[in-house]
Amino acid sequence: MSNIQIIVLPERFDFYYHKAFTSDYQHVLSLKDINHIILDFSRVLYLDSSALGMMVLLHRKAQERGLTTAIKGAHGQAEEILKVANMQKIYIIE
């Protein structure tokens, strides 16, 4: 089993995606022997504050388990929002 897990995000990463996201990351966190979680933003065109909240939440939970978190493929407005929200402080930009 790979020790890196990738969560692929949809075009609109917002409040209505929270159930799917929660189940995704709960699944990932339940796996053993992982140390790195990557959020794949390559499809994301829009994200709102709840998405950022979910990312913070995921980071907290990952940190509790000693995991590192990263972002990849962010572009356009999504990238700008992540920058303004200072997500680079808690997520490694890949």
Place this chain on the structure above:
Amino acid sequence: MEFRDGVIALLAVAVGYAIGLITFWVVSPILSVAIMLLWQVYRNRQTQKASVSTQTSQDKAINLDWHTHMQLYQEAIATVDECEANINNVLTVQNDAVTLLGDSFDGLGRLMTEQTGFISDLVKSTDDAEIFHSEQMKQFANNTSQTLERFIQSTIEMSASTMELLEKVNLIYESMPQAMKALQDIDQISSQTNLLALNAAIEAARAGEAGRGFAVVADEVRALSNRSAGFSDGIQKQLRSIQSQIEQLTQHVSKVAAQDMSYIIDAKKDIDTALKQIIIKAEKDSKVIARIDSSAHELETAISDTIRGLQFSDITSQSLTYTNQSLHHLKDALKQVTTMSHEEFGVAGEAVTEKIGQRRNEKHNPVSRNEITSGEIELF
């Protein structure tokens, strides 16, 4: 005529010759002296006559000359008078101009100092004199930027907390169907109990008098089963209400947690641009202000130099006054001369000339040209 006559004649000649010889010796010096004296007298008279005539013509010429001289002196006096008046005019005009210029420059200097004060008042903030307005603007800009960042951070934090809350509420919501299923099981049990109680009642009726007591028990069991069905109904209603409230809560939470971030991005961009412009403007302002300040100081120095330069008018005034005094003296001397006749001038003229020379030698111009150049003042 006879021989005797010849001898007498010869004797007469000899005597005559002798007499003539003696006379010549005696008379000729006397005669020559007399002739010489006569000539001398004549010459003397001639020269006397000539000298008298030249004397009178010379006197006439000198008088004519003297008159011309007098006229010249009068003209000179008039010219000197005019010069004096002109110099006085120049002095007055110069003094007026210098006073006016001095006052104007004093005023200008005062205004400059005031302006410098105003400028520094303008650029310094009202409450804290030490911090410049531009610096304060910069601080304000940075504070605004930080506040916006904090606002974004707290929005995200709030979203995170809300999402966590939602997650927990969802756990409750997801456990709801299990509870409902349990209650439905209870419902089933109570309906079966009810049926059992009904059967027991029928059997009791069939037993007649002996089953009477049993019928009472069966009724009680039915009543209990109905009550438990009622409780289950109530709990299910409550659960459904909780379910719908959780759904409502989710709706509300979505409104709170799901904020559109794009307007914040735009706002942050706008604020950043504005702040950059403010900072650039503030820096530019402070540079301009520094330049205004230094040029004001330069201007002040220039004005004070100019005022200092004006003080050289004193020197020209002194020079002009001295010149005027010299002219006055000359005029007096000339006037004195005009009252004299030719003969008087012959006696006193030398003294007048001497006096002028003496004054010139005694009293020098109080200002030398070197003094001005050594002052090294750039007037304009």
